[in-house]
Amino acid sequence: MLPGVTKEQITKAKAWDLLSYLEAHDPQELKRCGPREYCTRTHDSLKISNGKWYWNSRGIGGRTALDYLIKVRGMDFVDAVEALSGCRAPPSQERPKPKPPGPFTLPEASRYPSAVVAYLQDRGIHTELIGACIETGTLYESRKHRNCVFVGRDTEGCARSACLRGTRDGFRMDVAGSDKRYNFSLRAADPDCPRLAVAESPIDALSLAALVKLSGGEWRDSHYLSLGGTAPRAMLQFLHDHPYVTQVSLCLDNDKAGIVGMERLENAIREDPELSQRVTLIYHNPSPAEHGKDYNDFLCAHVKAVRQLHQREEAR
Secondary structure, eight states: OOTTOOHHHHHHHHTOBHHHHHHHHOGGGEEEEETTEEEESSOTTEEEETTEEEETTTTEEESBHHHHHHHTSOOOHHHHHHHHHTSOOOSOOOOOOOOOOOOOOOOOBOSOOHHHHHHHHHTTOOHHHHHHHHHHTSEEEBTTTOOEEEEEEOTTOOEEEEEEEOSSSSOEEEOTTOOTTSOOEEOOSSTTOOEEEEESSHHHHHHHHHHHHHTTOOGGGSEEEEOSSSOSHHHHHHHHHOTTOOEEEEOOOSSHHHHHHHHHHHHHHHTSHHHHHHOEEEEOOOOHHHHOSSHHHHHHHHHHHHHHHHHHHHHO
């Protein structure tokens, strides 16, 4: 059983087929495209029929709504289970046995990460940060779909997880077999650095470092970690692997999921006897009224303001 969810919750979540879930809880997303076939309004090539769904343009599919939330919506397993187990029961409790996850294998890399570099620069990420990640092998571009591949490595440098982010659309998913205890991180220059900032996504983690650099600070004076959602397991693993960390800044999104997630992180620290004595928590979530709900919104707003200031100065 995973931390935060029970066997009963997992069983209830797996009972939802995708069509039943969308009909009950997101009907505006459904669009009929045949006598017995549906697609989604967000992704025309994602077809639903005969109790199955398949995203043709991405070559992925499944049977359950749980598969869909993880592979298409980009939710981690715990968050997806919690979302589905809170729904009223689906019309049918019949479901196929889930297939066991396959071995973890990184997607083939492209020789030139031009799409990834352009995409991240457009999101406000400084080229120095992009280059640092490419150099350490925590970021590259996939050959087939030209996605960003954010790699999570353990203390020995072995790849243990990876998440994909589309450079041309809103595609997000974790690579099958990923160990979510080891998510994407940007390490400080000093391995014994006492500071860690945690964010929900790799781009938000990079945005935190970019904001430090833009403000004239040294971004290498802190570790940055992506949780891959709001579950605490990656943070707990990182803290146990880095015993010198004593200060953790919680930089999750300023929305309901982020606020609830920060409570989960705080509880996870409190319930660990060693960490509760060692770690001080600092809450740093952006103001949605001023900068959007996450740190990439904040970064993009900051970069835009700086550019406008320079343009006004040049026009004088």
